[in-house]
Amino acid sequence: MTKPSARTRILQAAADRFYADGISATGIDAIIADAGVAKMSLYNNFESKSGLVMAYLEQRHTEWLELYAARLASSTSALERVLAVVDAYIDHAEAGYAHGFRGCGLLNAAAELPVGEPGRAVVAGHKAQVRGFFAEHLEANGCADPQEMASHCSFVLEGAMALSGLEGNSSALRKARTLILELAGGR
Amino acid sequence: MTKPSARTRILQAAADRFYADGISATGIDAIIADAGVAKMSLYNNFESKSGLVMAYLEQRHTEWLELYAARLASSTSALERVLAVVDAYIDHAEAGYAHGFRGCGLLNAAAELPVGEPGRAVVAGHKAQVRGFFAEHLEANGCADPQEMASHCSFVLEGAMALSGLEGNSSALRKARTLILELAGGR
DNA sequence: GTCTAAATAGACAGACCTGTCTATGAGACG
DNA sequence: CGTCTCATAGACAGGTCTGTCTATTTAGAC
Known part of the structure; x- marks a missing residue:
């Protein structure tokens, strides 16, 4: 060791x-x-503190992708793959509980970065990718308008994450999981 | 003058x-x-910088309440009052466009405050109140489960706000308005 | 064993931070 | 006019910040 x-x-x-x-x-x-x-x-x-911040942002994104890949690997249907996106969020959130849960680290970081800072683009890219995963699996699940529904799921997930962070627990996230299951399940 | x-x-x-x-x-x-x-x-x-921060948070909350009251005053149905909550967000967002739109000021502030800071309670109280307004008007509109639906609307609104802030424009918020109209309109 | 690359402790510069203090000026009101 | 309250400019203390530098030690490759 x-x-x-x-x-x-x-x-x-x-x-x-x-x-x-x-x-x-x-x-x-x-x-x-x-x-x-x-x-x-x-x-x-x-290179500098802001270089360290960039590395931090990219690491958080990579970590999430790994958690998501793990959830995907154990999914056996398109509907489960939709939920894999949400579960990766919950996994990531709960990994950071050590000093108190405070919501999405990437969104929190973006909240500190003025418009135009490159870190904001990393966060925006991450969120766009998440939304893209929703769209992909919703389409495979036979959703009539997967793009629109992906936005809806994305909003629910991000909103629940923000409110969960404020409350300091993951109950809103669990509620969001149920809502997204209903949204995606009812074709 | x-x-x-x-x-x-x-x-x-x-x-x-x-x-x-x-x-x-x-x-x-x-x-x-x-x-x-x-x-x-x-x-x-x-009293101090953190006293100024508290005053800032309370002022933002008060400003939103005023915008909401104004939207309420011109609403003539329960459904319109549901949308008044969303419109107050949009109004508030667009008031801060001067140096770039960056999402909800209260959530951004909370993102900088460690767990336990009193400012976080102000923000949490604000969000709880917003959710309460949704529940009230959804119930009046004949919603079967207004509490559950209020959570759903709350998530959509907050998520759209966060993503709008990342993008730097209010298009996600406008999409959220449409979604919430559908959610609330279809009893 | 030797050579090389990485890591160490700690001092340091220079800027910036919050918060305090003093001495002065300007306007309202009686 | 005198008084009282608020605002002013600016120096100041004491701390913290990022980033650099030096001189030394550790650890691995060969």
Whole structure:
């Protein structure tokens, strides 16, 4: 059981802090202290704090894709694949419960980024991809208007995520899962 | 045309900056410069920066209530009153377009506040109230399960708001309005 | 064993942050 | 006029921020 690389530990520590306290409120010093790493190790692995933020955003997106792939792998119908999108969200949310659940890390990050910051594009791309997965599986499930329904499912999912984050638990997300099952199930 | 009070100008400048750049990223100095006011005027009117943030959150909530009241006043049916909730969101969103639309200011603020901060309760209370308005008008409109439907409408509205903010325009919000009209219209 | 690449601790610069203090000016009201 | 309240400019303290630099140590490849 060898210790992970400095880069990995930095990214992990940054992810925890960024998610729990916000990006602007998290200082470099707190991250390196949590990671147990020297400051130069951070600047050798990342160009700057905002480079670290970009890596954080991309890592969260990648993590979600992996959770989604895992859910997809165990799905046996188009309807289950629609739900796989939602379940990946729930999985991702619950992975971050350690210091309190605070909703979607990517949307929270975007909330701190002014218009025009490149990080916002990463988040927008992620959400567009999620919506695309909905459309794909809804179409396979025989939905009459999969694009329209994908928007609907997307809205329900993102709204539930935001409200779940405010409440600090995943009950709204579970309710959203039921709603989306009804929306998608009733062709 | 007399100049507004220092307090008013400070709150206005803070609201603009907080919404456009985020709360942590906005310094006191930028606010007083925008407001054209001395630093002591800020600290005479607000206890601290976080007191100013609380005033900002409460002001946004109040502003929304006023927009909602205005929409309610011109509504003539229960269904129109359901839509008044959505229209108040759209009105509020479009009022902040000046430096770029970035979604719901209250949710964005909550995204910066760690779990336990009192500001989060203000935002959660606002969202609970919005959901309550949906339930009230849906029930009056003869909805079979107004509580359940209110959650559904709430999710759609908040999700569309978040995605609209990412895109930087209100097209998702307009789509949500159509969806909510269908949800509520079909008893 | 040696060479190389990565990681370390810690000082440091320079900017920016919140919040306080002082001394002064301007307008309202009696 | 005198008083009172509010606002002003600006210096200031004390802390924190990002990012750089140096000199040293560790760890792995060959």
